[in-house]
Amino acid sequence: MNWATVVIFVLGIANFAINRAVFESGHPLFARLPQxxxxxxxxxxxxxxxxVLLVAxxxxxxxWPASxxxxxxYTACNAGAAWLILTRRI
Known part of the structure; x- marks a missing residue:
């Protein structure tokens, strides 16, 4: 296993955690959606x-270590969007 694979795997775990935090945040935008x-x-x-994780x-x-x-x-963009949602800036 090379370093790129390990980095991508760890970042993948972070992305799934970010998704979970956003969906469980109780943001008003999600509350307006039907179940x-x-x-x-x-x-x-x-x-x-x-x-995306699988392809990377x-x-x-x-x-292709550049992946x-x-x-x-991609993870940084996800984290930035999650920060905006979780801090209610959007």
Missing amino acids: ISQTLGRRAALASEFA LMLSVKG AFGYAI
Whole structure:
């Protein structure tokens, strides 16, 4: 296992934790959605998060260590958006 794979795996765990924190935040935007939309939205978000993680891991295993930097940027964007939501700035 190379360093890029380990970095992407750890960042993937962080991304799933970020998603969970956002969905459990009780943000007014989520409260306005019907329950079915909340459920489907959560599942779609987790499925797309898994797909991005899987592709990044596959690229790193195939010898593309730059995918770790790309996934780190993706994680930073997720963290920034989560910060805005969790602090009620949006």
